[in-house]
Amino acid sequence: MQNELNALEINKTWSLVDLPPNKRVIGCKWIYKIKYKSDGSIKKYKAIYLTDTRFLASKPVPTSIVITAKLCQNDSPPYNDPAYYRRLVGKLLYLTNSRPGISFEVQQLSQFMAQPTTNHHKALTRVLRYIKGNPGQGLFYLVSSSLQLKAFNDLDWTACVDSRKSISGCCVFLGNSLVSWKSKKHTTVVRSSSKAEYRALASSSCET
Structure with a gap:
């Protein structure tokens, strides 16, 4: 291959x-x-x-x-x-x-x-x-890359002006190649920023 x-x-x-x-x-x-x-x-x-x-x-x-x-x-x-x-x-x-x-x-x-x-x-x-x-941007996967799996996430607490729900983002890399990503609004309102961060981290962990 x-x-x-x-x-x-x-x-x-x-x-x-x-x-x-x-x-x-x-x-x-x-x-x-x-x-x-x-x-x-x-x-x-x-x-x-x-x-x-x-x-x-x-x-x-x-x-x-x-x-x-x-x-x-x-x-x-x-x-x-x-x-x-x-x-x-x-x-x-x-x-x-x-x-x-x-x-x-x-x-x-x-x-x-x-x-x-x-x-x-x-x-x-x-x-x-x-x-x-920026018409030429896109995903490019190298022929040879490491198999190290890395995940990153971020959270914007109470970002939605209408519902006060948080919005989190997650991206997963296999080596230097982006293989999974998403930006999603949470389904519930969280009163604590720390709790919202833990929810985002748990979602990223499941994705990984």
């Missing part, structure tokens, strides 16, 4: 599946071939993704979220096209399979699928503009 991996060409193009040209998956045009590069980029997919969302010509931004901004229910007038908002969030959920860096932002946006507001849509468009400015 090791020899087979070493024999792979970095810029080789791989066929994925034979589908009709108009076939779509969760609203995105299907890609027949993807060119893998040494940095793990999948720029061809990102370009078509942004074309479908009508953000290909948008102005890029350096970050995917404004740190000081806190999203909450009824923080602005309702967005006039909630179905379009839901479609975009669904595409971003799919994109987190290769872009873990936007997992927290997508977790935040997915809380307001029922009644999105203009502020929620503004935050959503910022994520898309961030993707526009």
